[in-house]
Amino acid sequence: MKTLNAKTVLIGALAGVAGFMLAYAASFNALFSTLLSAASALPILIAGLGWGNAAAIAAIIVAGGLGATMVSPFFALYTLAITLVPAGWLSHLGNLARPASEIGGPEGLTAWYPLSDILMHLCAVITLALIVLGFAAGYGPDATGELIDAFMQALAMQNPDLAADAALVAQFKSMFVVMLPIVQGATSVILLFVAYHFAARIAIASGLTSRPREDVAKSLRMHRNAIFVFLAALVATFFGGTIGLIGAACLGAFGGGFLLAGLARMHLAARGQSWGVPVIILSYLSLIFTFPALIFVVMGLLDTRRAIALSPGANPPGNDDDTDDNERNNPWT
Numbered sequence: 001m002k003t004l005n006a007k008t009v010l011i012g013a014l015a016g017v018a019g020f021m022l023a024y025a026a027s028f029n030a031l032f033s034t035l036l037s038a039a040s041a042l043p044i045l046i047a048g049l050g051w052g053n054a055a056a057i058a059a060i061i062v063a064g065g066l067g068a069t070m071v072s073p074f075f076a077l078y079t080l081a082i083t084l085v086p087a088g089w090l091s092h093l094g095n096l097a098r099p100a101s102e103i104g105g106p107e108g109l110t111a112w113y114p115l116s117d118i119l120m121h122l123c124a125v126i127t128l129a130l131i132v133l134g135f136a137a138g139y140g141p142d143a144t145g146e147l148i149d150a151f152m153q154a155l156a157m158q159n160p161d162l163a164a165d166a167a168l169v170a171q172f173k174s175m176f177v178v179m180l181p182i183v184q185g186a187t188s189v190i191l192l193f194v195a196y197h198f199a200a201r202i203a204i205a206s207g208l209t210s211r212p213r214e215d216v217a218k219s220l221r222m223h224r225n226a227i228f229v230f231l232a233a234l235v236a237t238f239f240g241g242t243i244g245l246i247g248a249a250c251l252g253a254f255g256g257g258f259l260l261a262g263l264a265r266m267h268l269a270a271r272g273q274s275w276g277v278p279v280i281i282l283s284y285l286s287l288i289f290t291f292p293a294l295i296f297v298v299m300g301l302l303d304t305r306r307a308i309a310l311s312p313g314a315n316p317p318g319n320d321d322d323t324d325d326n327e328r329n330n331p332w333t
Helices: 006-026 033-039 041-051 053-070 073-095 115-137 141-158 166-205 226-239 241-270 276-288 290-301 325-329
Strands: 097-099 109-112 310-312
Touching: 006 033, 006 041, 006 053, 006 073, 033 041, 033 073, 033 166, 041 053, 041 073, 041 166, 053 073, 073 115, 073 166, 115 166, 115 226, 115 241, 166 241, 226 241, 241 276, 241 290, 276 290
Parallel strands: none
Antiparallel strands: 097 109, 109 310
C-alpha cells in the first residue's frame, strides 16, 4: 500500500476528471468512441500503479460522480462497470508483490503478481460488468431485435432491393443477440489490457512503480484454469435465454484473453526472423475476420502457464519488516 495523504487523493481526483473527460468525449465521436473509451482507463491505471489504491479509488469515485451528475446515471454505470472499476482492479493487482523466497524462489528478490493471473482477473471482471449492464439495460432479444429492425428499415429506404425476407431477418436477430456480448467482451478485454500495458510502461519509465518491465511475448499467457471457464461458457451459450447470454459474455471475455495469449505466442515466434514484421502486420489485419481470430484463440488455449516477474529486493515496495502474520500468510501482499 502506498501512503494515504492529501497529495495522493488529489492526484486520484485529477485522474478521475481526466478519465471522465475521455469517456465523455467518446460519446460524441462515433469513429473513435471505442479508443477514447479505452483511453479513459489510462489515468486511473497510472494513478493506481503509481500512487496506490487510494489514488485509484479517488479517481473512480470522481469520474463516476461526474458521469452521474453531468451526463446520466446509466452513463456513470456503464463507464464504471466496463472501464473504471476494471482499471482500478488491474492497478491493484499490478502492485501486488511478495518475497520470492516465500514461493520457492531465490532469496533477496521480490516476486510480482503474474501477468497471466492479471489477465484472467480482467476477463472475469469484464464478464461480471457485462452481466450487470445487461440486467440494467434490459438486454435481450427484444432490445437487439429493435436495433436490427431499425437497421433493416434504413437499408430498405436506401435500396429496396436489399430488403431481406422475414426468415432471414429472424435468423440474423438470433445470431446478433449472441454475437454482441461475445464481441463486446473480447473487445473490452483486449483494449483494457492494452491500456494496462501502456500505463505500466509509463509508470515504470517514470519511476512510479518498482514492478519490472516484463517481456510480454514470453509472459503473456492465460492461467490453465481459464480453459475450464472458457469451455463452460461455450456450453452455456447453447442453452439460450439468460444462461446463454451470460455464457456468451463470458465466452467473449475469456476468448479475448486467449486471443491476446495467441498473439503473444506469434510475436515470440516471429522475434528475430526476417519474415517477422510482415507476418505480425498481416496477423493483426486478419483479425477483422472470424477464422484467423479463432486460430489465435486456439494458439492461446494450447499454451497456458504462469510467468512470475522478479525484481531486486527481499521486501516488496510498501511493505514493512513488521508485517503481521495474516499478511505473511496472504499469497500476495
